[in-house]
Amino acid sequence: xxxxxxxxxxxxxxxxxxxxxxxxxxxxxxSGVPTFRGEGGLWRNYRAEELATPQAFARDPSLxxxxxxxxxxxxxxxxxxxxxxxxxxxxxxxEDFTLITQNVDGLHEMGGSRNVIxxxxxxxxxxxxxxxxxxxxxxxxxxxxxxxxxxxxxxxPHIVWFGEALPGDAITAAYGALERCDVLRxxxxxGVVQPxxxxxxxxxxxxxxxxxxxxxxxxxxxxxxxxxxxxxAEVLPLIVGQNL
Ligand code: OAD
Numbered sequence: 001x002x003x004x005x006x007x008x009x010x011x012x013x014x015x016x017x018x019x020x021x022x023x024x025x026x027x028x029x030x031s032g033v034p035t036f037r038g039e040g041g042l043w044r045n046y047r048a049e050e051l052a053t054p055q056a057f058a059r060d061p062s063l064x065x066x067x068x069x070x071x072x073x074x075x076x077x078x079x080x081x082x083x084x085x086x087x088x089x090x091x092x093x094x095e096d097f098t099l100i101t102q103n104v105d106g107l108h109e110m111g112g113s114r115n116v117i118x119x120x121x122x123x124x125x126x127x128x129x130x131x132x133x134x135x136x137x138x139x140x141x142x143x144x145x146x147x148x149x150x151x152x153x154x155x156x157p158h159i160v161w162f163g164e165a166l167p168g169d170a171i172t173a174a175y176g177a178l179e180r181c182d183v184l185r186x187x188x189x190x191g192v193v194q195p196x197x198x199x200x201x202x203x204x205x206x207x208x209x210x211x212x213x214x215x216x217x218x219x220x221x222x223x224x225x226x227x228x229x230x231x232x233a234e235v236l237p238l239i240v241g242q243n244l
Contacts, residue, residue, distance in 0.1 A: 001230045001238075009226065009239050012183050012209050018096040020181035021087060022199050026188020026214060028107050030081040030233035033074070037190050038216070052161045061154060062144050068157050069141040071123060075105050076140050083187070084111030086236035091115065098177035102189060102196050104159055117170050117177075119196060125158035134158050166195065178203040187213045188232045191220040200224055213239075 013019065025035035036043045046067065050056050057064045088111050091097040099116045101108055104123040108116050126137045126146065130153025137146075137155075146155040160166055178184065184203035191197045200220045204210050210224040213235045221227050228235050 001228060001235060005226055005228055006235075006238050009185075009211050009228065010241060012211075013090070013094075013239070016094065016182035018177075018181045019090065019094045019183050019185070020098045020100060020177040020203065020208075021090075021185045021187065022189065022196060023087075023099065023101045023103060023108070023187045024189025024191075024196070025103060027083050027087075027101075027232045028078075028081070028103055028105055029188065030083065030231060031078045031107060033078055033103075033105055033107070035188075037192070048162060052159075053163055054161055055163075057156055057161070061156070064157075065142060065144045065146065068123065069144070072140045072142070075123065078105070078107070080107045080111030081233040083232035083236040084108055084113070086240040088112030088114075090240045096180070098173070098181070100174045100177065100196075100199070102193070117174050119160070119166055119170055119174065121157070121159040121167075123157065123159065126155040127158040129154045129156055171195070174199070175202065178208070179206045181206075181208045184208045184210045185213065186210065186220050186224065187236070189214075189218070189220075191218040 029035055035041045051064055051067045084107050087099060091113055097115055099108055099113050101116060101118055102120050104120050106122055106124050124136060124138055125134055127134045128148035128151060130148060131151045133148060133150055148155055178199055181203055186200050189196060200210050200223045204223055212220050212224045212227040213232055215231060
């Protein structure tokens with residue numbers, strides 16, 4: 001981690017009227033939430049196509065719910081880390097701030113962030129496969145198979161699975177923020193899942209200064225203005241600081 005880089009990013013943030021942030025699983029890593037790819041990643045031990053597709057749910061909803069129950073159990077004891085709180089602090093200082101996250105763990109809201117777009121949904125919400133009603137549900141474990149209180153049909157996680165479209169309102173709000181931001185920070189994402197993978201390019205193309213924070217190089221590294229190598233929970237508090 002280079003202090004000159006940290007200073008430059010701090011200065012850019014100080015001058016910015018509009019800031020957008022895109023986060024991925026790496027921002028929650030220091031809280032103890034497993035990432036998807038890389039060492040210890042969920043997709044190293046589980047097959048995504050058996051658990052995170054509409055076809056998998058149609059084939060065996062109980063198996064899919066068991067997997068989400070396991071993840072709910074892991075998340076139940078987990079707390080936001082200094083990366084989440086630094087982003088919440090930054091939001092309080094910037095006129096126009098949007099946090100776009102691919103994470104479904106709810107840790108940004110728990111850490112105090114307010115304007116959060118959950119691109120991939122939330123593990124703490126369920127959706128009825130019959131009447132489409134979306135409700136909060138924090139049961140651990142959720143009773144399998146869960147049924148809708150309104151119409152009795154099967155409930156599914158309110159999560160975007162592989163092969164499914166992202167919610168239109170979330171996409172519209174995210175692209176609006178990317179196109180008007182002065183600074184975009186891309187934190188802890190491997191940059192391989194669309195459409196989030198293209199968001200650095202969208203903001204860069206619209207004139208933003210784009211900064212990546214990651215422990216490794218990613219496809220975004222060649223697009224951004226600056227990559228700060230390091231753990232989000234260590235780098236973000238340094239960038240946001242106490243005296244901005
Ligand atoms: P990945 O697991 O693909 O990538 C995590 C990224 O975080 C990697 O680039 C790591 O190098 C980086 N990383 C790990 N620890 C870090 C730390 N302490 N500080 C900073 N960076 C760190 O996760 P995502 O990019 O979020 O979709 O994955 C995108 C989507 O793929 C997920 O939302 C999920 C998955 O399939 C759904 O479930 C719909």
